[in-house]
Amino acid sequence: MADIYVGKESEFEDRGRKVVAEGDVEIGVFFLDGQFFAWENKCTHQGGPVCQGRILNRVLEVLDADKTSRGLKWSEEDVHIVCPWHGYEFNIRTGRHPGNRNIRLKPFDVKVKNGEVYVVV
């Protein structure tokens, strides 16, 4: 186990990220609503650089009480990272695909010490 220094906490804006490499391992470190999350930069699908994709909120479909559809909207809670190779989407907080909980990015622990951000590899 080793700590990798990612950067200063102050360098992260909300919904910001850094993608770092240590040897063969690449890790995306995301800052969301005051919390850090780190995932391997390797898509579960075909190994694409998932953490270097777009950050977009999850898309939801609005249903009325009678089950009629009222179109699509952005989720206010769920924020996704989208793999730029093929579009696989993962919840930045859980690392999971919205359609299959078993499809999940590999997680890494994040430590913040004295305003400095580390991931544990």
Add this chain to the structure above:
Amino acid sequence: MDSGIERARELPSRITIKTDTRDILARERNYQIARGFHDWTIVDVDAHHSEMTSWREITEYLDDPILLHYAREFQSRTGAAPGLANHMPGLRYQDVGGRIPHQQKLDEPVDDQSVHRDVTLVRRSMQAMGIDHQILFPGNMLQLGTHPQPNVEAALALAYNRWLCDTVLEKDDNIVALLYLPLSEPEMCLRIIDEFSGRKGVKGFMVTSVRFKPVHHNSYIPVYRALEERGMPLAFHAGPNWSDDYMKQLDRFISMHAISFVLCNLVHLSNWLVHGMQERFPKLKVIWIESGLMWIPFMMQRLDSEYLMRPSEAPLLKKLPSEYMRDMYYTCQPIETSNMTLTEAAMKGMDAGKTLLYASDWPHWDFNPPSTIYDLPFLGEQEKRNILGETAVKLFDLDGSGNAEKGA
């Protein structure tokens, strides 16, 4: 920093339309080296360039002075589709609202002015994916099969083929093509076969399957005969068509895309088989491009079942439809792998080690890098080698060692 730990190497936080193709695909090459198949022969039987970005150059190759006039006039209109093309607006959805940048545009810097920009972009994708030979197709031109003016499809086909040979194929030994045949105009097909067979890099011909005319029609027979006589393979390239009445019921791109490509192949392959085209042209090599795998076992079972009950409606057949299907070739992309049991059954049923050809479809949104085939757990090494390149080397008479930059 107080801890004394070095800061890790930082990568770009975003891949965008400006990112170099080699950087987008960098991990594929690294993966090949790590797994030890970096020196295998890899032939990409279906990749694309964006010919619309060169449309002004291409239409300058038009022979017809009136069409040339219209092409020039159309190009000056703001917001219009490129002149004379049959552009389908729904294709804009392909990049999933900007989620997949390489589908949007390859807008990376290119300094090399010695060759057309597309040559450099293709070379970069080949380098990054360890590809020895790449068969290059256009993109939006695959919609020309439904052009309301067949003479325009024919004229554009001729112009594009000339532009491609002069601008791309002449410049790189490893970029090859199956040239566009405007099947709606058989006379032009024969002219194209005659003019381009033997040109550098021309390894066969392609018919876009986005069309509504039966491929077995008697008017096309001379075209197939000419191809067979010259030993030139014929590919049917599937594509989307959101204008088809059935497809109009599908109001999300995902649904249209999932079905539309396959529907092309289902229809044309049914006609091809039931009307005995394999019996009429037994030496013609036929390739079905871009519908994934799973439609193939479906068609084998479905047509066999129906044929055994209704042989009087397919009297030219001397064996089962599935047997004729195993005499033809298929590209793998976009390969379906969410259920490996089904994928394995499909490959076994089609005898994939002999009939399946690797295709990336780069730079489209559902591309498959070569590792997709290498990683399939149920294939032996020789089957993987065949699918990734060795079958295509024989089929298209390639030398199999095109990429000088390969190797760890």
